[in-house]
Structure formats: structure tokens, C-alpha cells
Amino acid sequence: MNPLKWGLVPQILIGVLLGAVCGALLPGLAQPLGLLGRLFVGMLKAVAPLLVMLLVMSAIANKHESGADGRKSLLTLMLYLVGTVSAAVVAVVMSQLFPQEIALTDVAEGSPPVAVTAVLSDVLFKLIDNPVNALLSGNFLGCLTWAILLGLSFRKASAVFKDNLQTLADGVSDIVRYVIRLAPLGIFGLVCFTVATTGLEALAGYASLAALLVGCMLVVALLVNPLIVFLVIRRNPYPVVFQCLEESGITAFFTRSSAANIPVNLNLAKKLGISEELYSVTIPVGATVNMAGAAITITVLTLAAANTLGIEVSTTTALLLCVIAALSACGASGVPSGSLLLVPLACSLFGISVDIAMQVVAVGFVISVIQDSAETALNSSTDVVYTYAVDRIGPERTPAGD
Template sequence: MRLLQMGLIPQILLGVVLGALLGVFVPTVAEPLGLLGQLFVAMLKAVAPLLVMLLVMSAIANRHESGSDGRKTLIVVALYVAGMVCAAIVALILSQLFPQTIALAASAEGAPPVAVSAVLTDVLLKLVDNPVNALLTGNFLGCLSWAVLLGLSFRKAPDTFREHLQIAADGVASIVRYVIKLAPIGIFGLVCFTVATVGMQALAGYASLATVLVAAMLIMALLVNPLLVFFLTRENPYPIVLQCLQESGITAFFTRSSAANIPVNLSLAKKLGISEELYSVTIPVGATVNMTGAAITITTLTLAATHTLGIEVSLPAALLLCVISALSACGASGVPSGSLLLIPLACSLFGIPLDVSMQVVAVGFIISVIQDSAETALNSSTDVVYTYAVDQIGKSD
């Protein structure tokens, strides 16, 4: 009973430790226990496309218009997008300087595109895929395109229909939360099987990958964000950046939920003297679409997959990945480690099969003990930092 009362992070840590110990000392149990990991990956694979489609569709259909200053709100949203693209570029640079490889549960090969034109052609074809086929085949690009189109169309639907759409999205999100609760068991099986078949160097590779992720997030929080704020305000950005990291980032680190941190950010925004007309809109919007850390996670793990499979990534394809990572990060769900479910979308740009990309997602869950907490801290604190910067522009005009 005490084990069940532990939080998800301690449970995952315990699963990693026990799985590694069994993999080293009792390798004969690795194959049956590996089935637990396979089942966990299969459940993620089944629910992820539907989750992306319903969440994005519902968010667009139920978006409410606000009477706040539209100009300032648009600037904040533009800053959110610029920040996510910058985050993806930071992750790209670090991944090229320190290329990462990961131990997958089974050997597989990717089919690298011959040129960036092939990537663009494949993207366009996937965008216009049949929605049912997109769900069945795990075509995340098709799921996203149909979600956006249907969401825009449903904005004119009756309120009751849009409420039911939100209920459906919440229902799928609840299923994901139940699946996430099984993460310690699935990770236990994955680690046991991986260590028994590959060796302890697999865990060393996971630690190296986590280090690159956290380093990219620190660079974004302590260097890139201050530069963006200084560009807008021409003032020393570090007092506000550090205050937001302390009062918003720390709580978000432990809650691992941008949505749960909205009240903290609203209180902090009021404390900083930001216009209520502005922060009452941008803080909730930021908790939904401003996923700077998610862009880093998606880019880093996707490039780790390409390095592992020996896929050459050209500069145009890498830049396209940064844009796709930033855009797809906006669709990261509000559940812990939601950004990991969008990795297959980015992996599909390089012809990486869904089975392989979902193994990368499983690796992401292994390092999510630190990755998801650091990611959420960056996401949530950035919401207030950017809102403050734009509000200062308004006051100086």
C-alpha cells in the first residue's frame, strides 16, 4: 500500500533501479518482463493519435474571443512561437555537437529521405491523408491537419456539441492519465529487457541524453529568454527571469503540469504589476500552446533516433524539423510527459517507422523523471517572462 501511495516520479525511479538490477543479476526473466514494456508501448501507440486529434480539435472549437488588447496578445503569441523555434534550434545545435544514440528494445532501420524535397512531398501527402486512415496508421501530421480544419469548422457548431467535444477530449486525456500511471511497470520491464540484452551502457546512454536535454533547457532559460526580453524591453532581463524561475518554475517542476500552475502564474503576474487585461488571456493560452521545453524534447529525441539508425540529416531537413517541433509542441497534451507522444510526428519526417518511434517515446519515459519536470518548469516560467516583456512595451509607449 505504501508503494501505491508514492508519487509517479519515485515509482519510476524504483522501476528503473529494480529493472536494472534484475537485468544484470537475473537476465533469464528479462524476456517475460519485457512483455510489460511492450504492452506499455502498445497502449501509448493506440491512444496517441486519437489524443492529438481530439485535444487540438476541441481546443480550437472551444476557443473564446477576448476583449483584451489584441495587438499585445498577438505579440505574446508570436513571442511564444519564436521562443519555441529558438528552443528547437538550441536543441539542434547541442544534438549536433554532442550526438546521442539510444538503446532500442529491438533492432530496426529507418528509411532516410533522399532530399529535403522528398521530406516536403511526404509531409504534404500526410497532411491530406484520410482522417480515418491517419488514425489507423498513426499518421500524426494527418491527425493534426484534420483536427485544425474540423476545429475551425466546429467553432460555429451549437454550444452543446462543442461541450460534448470537450467531454470526449477530456475522456481520452483521462485514459492517457491511466496509461501514464502504468509507466513505472512498463519502464521496469523495458529497463530489465534492455539491460539484459544490451548491458548497463544503455542506462549510461540514457543519462547522457537527459544531460543534453536539461542543458538545452538551461540555455533557453538563462540565455535565450533573457536575450529575447532584452530585445523587447532594453532593460536588464535577469531580475524578472530569475524571479519567474524561482516562483513559477520551482512549483511547475514538482507539479509537472503547466495547467496546474496557471493559478501560480496568475498570482505572480499580478504581483509583478502586469496588466490584468493582458495576463488573464496570455497565461491560460501559454499553458496550452507555449511548450518551449516540449520543442527541445521533441527535437533532441528525434535527432537521437536518427543518429541511432544512421540517418543523415541535412541542414534544410534539420531546420524543417525545428519548425515542425515548434508547431507540434503546441499540441502537447496537459498530462505529464505529454510532449513525448508527439515524437512520432517528428520522427515520421525522416521515414522512421511508428514502432521504432514509439520505442523512442518509451526511452523518453525512462528519463522523464528529470526531463518532464525540467520541461514543465521552463514552459510555465516562460509564460510569465514573455507576458511581462510585452506588457513593459505597452507601458513604455
């Protein structure tokens, strides 16, 4: 059988296996082969802002007068918030059951925000960014703001203009599909470079901490998310949960970028038969604010630092940490390791100095090859899971891909 005729996921798994073998046996090829991975991620990042702006603009301009999709979009955003806070709660409980201590040695570089207001201020300024700069810098909040405003304005435009707008959006979507076909090759390069340059020995010293982080994310992905979806649609949630983990989570695991995975999620949402008017808004928003994995990372690393320093964590403080972690996670960028520099923000709740907190960030970077990959897989796949759940409220409907 011709492997080129296999589905995308089997091809990606083959790319993962070949990349791992090549990285272990031929480390000298890591740099040239790694270029394939960087080019793949770069292409996704390049097309994603334009795709988001055109899809949202076209969806709003062409949407019907019914307010049902607006209400569903709001409900999806509420699920994002519930899921992110729930993830932080899971992280607190798991950290209490399996307390961690970490070696605070090297100080990492960076300038983290010093208060929750800094995160909120950054979000507000991203919302009002210049549209050209938003496209160039990959500011999805800015792209969404202008897409929504222009989409509302274009509702008054002629039918011909709206059709042309939809044609333009469809054209960019076709480009995205071509890029996604290169995923097996790109992920092959990413895995090869990671295995050759990092290896497993670098993670051995922090295996317990990495295992706790991944364990929390698995609990959220396999227990919390299905429970939330079941409460919304009152049907077995696991088929769609597993499909989203397979088709969105795998690519997000290796690209390590929620922003780069937006085209993959949009394609998956269409395959699942979700309303385009819903997913064209909620998927891009989710890549920015639905950060359950980031909330877990922030909470676990903060509590590990507190435990290492012998700081007692009360129930009230733990609950406050969940809220701060959720808010901080919403301000995390959709790029690799974007959540780590928000750890000092949560550490400040316990009076931990910035210098010590940045050492915790350094530990995070050591295990980021596992932590950030699992985090992004959870974040990105959850975007589609919650959007699907809200879209399926009401009478039973069969996904388009079934």
C-alpha cells in the same frame, strides 16, 4: 520561526526535501503519500478550465475600447512562436555538438499522429468543442473559444451583469488561491512517490541523453528567453526570469502539467503587476501553444534516433525539423509526458518507421521523471516571462510585487 509563516517557495523546497528523504527511507509509504500529490494536481486540473473560461470571459466583457491589449495579446502569441522555434534550433545545435545514441529495445504503446495535418486537425476540432465537454475534459482551446465569444457578446450586457460576472471570476480565483496554499503538501507527496518508485538507478543508462535535454532547456531558459525579453523591453531581463523560474518553474517541475500550473501562473502574473486583460488571455493560451520544452524533447529524441540509425541530417532537413517540432509542440497536451507521443511525427521526416519511433518514445518515458519535469518548468515559466515582457513595452513600470 514558524515555518507556516514562511513564503510559498521555501515551503515547497522543504516539501521537496522531506519528500525525497521519505521516498528513499520509507518507500512503503509511497502509495498513501503519493495520493496527496495526485489530489493536489487533480484539484488544480479541476478548477483550471472553469477559472480560465470565467477570467477570459470577464476580462473581454469588461475591457475598455482601446485596442492596445488586443495588440499586446497578439504580440505575446508571436513571442510564443518565436520562442518555440528558437528552442528547436537550440536543440538541433546542441545535438550536433553532443550527438547521442540510444538503445532501441522495448516498444512503447500509444497511437501517435502520423502527419502534421493530424495535429492541426486535432487543434481545430478542439477549438469548436462543446463548451460543457471542454470544461469536463480540460480542453483549454475549447474553453478559450467559448470564453472569447461569450465575452464579446457580454460587452453589450448591463453593467450589473458585468459586475456579477467579475464577482464570479473573483470567487473562483479565491478558490484557486486556497488550492495553491496546499502546494507544499502536494509536492511532498509527488516527490515521495517519484523517488520511491523510480529512483536514480533507472536513469543511469540514459544519463547523457537526459543531460542533453536538460542542458538545452537551461540554455533556452537562461540565455534565449532573456535575450528575447531584452530585445522587447531593452532592460535587464534576469530579475523577472529568475522570479518566474522560482515561483512558476518550481511548481511546474513537480506537477509536470502546464494545465495544472495555469492557476499558479495567473497568480504570479497578478503579483508582477501585469495587466489582467493581457494575462487572463495569454497565460491559458500559453499553456496550450507555448511549448519550447516540448520542441526540445521532440527534436533531441528525433536526432538521437537518426544518429543511432546512421541517418545523415542535412542543414535543410534540420531546419525543416525545427518547424515540424514547433508545430508538433503546439499540439502537445498540457499533461505529463504529453510531448513524447509526438516524437514519431518528427521521426517520419527521416523515414523512421513508427515501430522504431515508438521505441524512442519508450526511452523518453524512462527519463521522463527528469525530462518532463524540466520541460514543463520551462514551458510554464516562459508563459509569464513573455507576457511580462509584452506588458512592459513602453515607459518603465515597477512590478506590483516589488
